[in-house]
Amino acid sequence: MNSLRPFGLRALSPAPLPVLTAVLLLTAVPGGAGAQSTIDLIGRRTASEPPPHRHTTPAHRHPAPEPPAHRHTASEPRARWEWPLAGRPHVLRGFAPPAQPWLAGHRGIDLAARPGTEVRAAGAGTVGYAGPLAERGVVTILHADGLRTTYLPVQPSVRHGQTVVRGEAIGVVQDVPGHCPAACLHWGLLRDRLYLDPLLLLGRGQVRLLPVWPAHREHAGRL
Numbered sequence: 001m002n003s004l005r006p007f008g009l010r011a012l013s014p015a016p017l018p019v020l021t022a023v024l025l026l027t028a029v030p031g032g033a034g035a036q037s038t039i040d041l042i043g044r045r046t047a048s049e050p051p052p053h054r055h056t057t058p059a060h061r062h063p064a065p066e067p068p069a070h071r072h073t074a075s076e077p078r079a080r081w082e083w084p085l086a087g088r089p090h091v092l093r094g095f096a097p098p099a100q101p102w103l104a105g106h107r108g109i110d111l112a113a114r115p116g117t118e119v120r121a122a123g124a125g126t127v128g129y130a131g132p133l134a135e136r137g138v139v140t141i142l143h144a145d146g147l148r149t150t151y152l153p154v155q156p157s158v159r160h161g162q163t164v165v166r167g168e169a170i171g172v173v174q175d176v177p178g179h180c181p182a183a184c185l186h187w188g189l190l191r192d193r194l195y196l197d198p199l200l201l202l203g204r205g206q207v208r209l210l211p212v213w214p215a216h217r218e219h220a221g222r223l
Helices: 017-028 031-042 198-202
Strands: 091-093 109-112 118-120 125-133 136-142 147-152 154-156 169-173 184-191 194-196
Touching (some): 125 147, 125 169, 136 169
Antiparallel strands (some): 109 184, 136 147, 147 184
């Protein structure tokens, strides 16, 4: 009778000496030896086994990949745009487009500003126009995606075709009466021929497709 059967073990087929030695050593370890003792015993080799060959050539290390370039999205518009005046100017009059293109309305916003206040480009672009128009100075900047911003009344300090960056000075507010009761800067935004609320550039405006004008509202100019 096989002496191993009382322990519930079947007869084992012949095994290589190193493997059998490791198995016998494992059975001799008391239960309190822990996982580390088991790992140590399995890792032992007999003196007859040659040590494994180790390559001395250092492994080639690939440089860590650079993080992907950050792309600005519509949820972060301030990365591309800023107010055309320093700080956070007070909005005297908001965007109120007419129901039809030929009707009167307010196709931009009016910002409180004293004469001589520096006016800045709301975004990077190219100056499309800088000069007088209807007895007041106007600056128009062409931007990407078919957008353009307008600023008036402004005494321009830039010229047609000049490239500007966001926040660059483009002129100063003129002391020209007629548009606002007090001095102000009118800031407009267009995509092709469609007027938009310039506050959309700052994540604050609203898209108005067909506004309803109250009968008692006084008609304003087309700007």
